[in-house]
Amino acid sequence: GAVVSQHPSRVICKSGTSVKIECRSLDFQATTMFWYRQFPKKSLMLMATSNEGSKATYEQGVEKDKFLINHASLTLSTLTVTSAHPEDSSFYICSAGAGGGGNEQFFGPGTRLTVL
Amino acid sequence: AQKVTQAQTEISVVEKEDVTLDCVYETRDTTYYLFWYKQPPSGELVFLIRRNSFDEQNEISGRYSWNFQKSTSSFNFTITASQVVDSAVYFCALRGSNYKLTFGKGTLLTVNP
Numbered sequence: 215g216a217v218v219s220q221h222p223s224r225v226i227c228k229s230g231t232s233v234k235i236e237c238r239s240l241d242f243q244a245t246t247m248f249w250y251r252q253f254p255k256k257s258l259m260l261m262a263t264s265n266e267g268s269k270a271t272y273e274q275g276v277e278k279d280k281f282l283i284n285h286a287s288l289t290l291s292t293l294t295v296t297s298a299h300p301e302d303s304s305f306y307i308c309s310a311g312a313g314g315g316g317n318e319q320f321f322g323p324g325t326r327l328t329v330l
Numbered sequence: 331a332q333k334v335t336q337a338q339t340e341i342s343v344v345e346k347e348d349v350t351l352d353c354v355y356e357t358r359d360t361t362y363y364l365f366w367y368k369q370p371p372s373g374e375l376v377f378l379i380r381r382n383s384f385d386e387q388n389e390i391s392g393r394y395s396w397n398f399q400k401s402t403s404s405f406n407f408t409i410t411a412s413q414v415v416d417s418a419v420y421f422c423a424l425r426g427s428n429y430k431l432t433f434g435k436g437t438l439l440t441v442n443p
Contacts, residue, residue: 246429257421257435258375305373311429319431321367321375 216242218310220322227298228330235293235325237308243288244310248319249281252305264291298329332357334424336434343412344442351407351437353422359383364398364405365423365431375421381405412441 217240227233237247246265250258262278264270264285272278280302282294291310295302305326309319333356343349355364366378379389381398389396393413397406409416422434 248431255438257433258431260430260432263430307373307375309431321377323372323374326373 216320218320218322220325224326226328229299233295237291237322239289239310246311247291248309249293250307300329303329332424332426332432334422334432334434336422336437338437340438342440346411348410349412351420353405355403355424357426359426363425366407367421368418370418414441414443417441
C-alpha cells in the first residue's frame, strides 16, 4: 500500500521557537494532504487541507498564522508551528490522498510535539 | 454537518471473547464513505476497512467483521476470539462529499490475557 512518512517522529522544543514537521508521500503523488491534531486520549481533529500549489484551507478555529502549511510539491507538505507554546504540545498526524472520494487517505506515523 | 458517534469510550474483555464496537453516523450526503482505523499505543493509524454508502454487504476479514446498516446509520465492528494484540483505540470515520474525514471519539479496547 501507499506509504506516508513524517519527520521528525518526536520533537521537544522551548517555548517561543518554531518547529517544522514534514509529511512525505513516498510512492505516490498526493494531490491533497491533510493535517490533524490529536490531544491525549482524544480524537483526531482536522486542522487544515492543503492542495499542491495552492493555499491551505484551515478549519474553523485554527490560526493560519500559527500553523503555517506549505504544500510545495506532490510528495511533500510541511506544517510549521510558529512561536510554539506549551498548549501546542500534541500529536500531529498528516495524511495524503491521491484524489477522488473513493480513495482512502494514507496516514503518516505522526509527530509528537512537546513544548517546554 | 457530519457527525460520528462512538458511544463506548472503553471496553475491556478477556482474551477469546467476542467484542463489538459501535458506530453511528450522521450525514446529509447521499454518497459517503465509512472507515474503521486502529490506533495502537505507537500512535500510527492502521486502516482496517472502507465502505461506500451504496454497498450494504457485510464484510468479514479473518476475525474482523463489519455490519453496515443504512436504515439505522450504523457501521459496527466485531472482533471474534479477541487477542491481546487487538488492544488499541479504534476509530470510526466518515467522509462525505467534501472529502474531509470526520472521526468519532474512539473506543479504547483492552483485551486481557
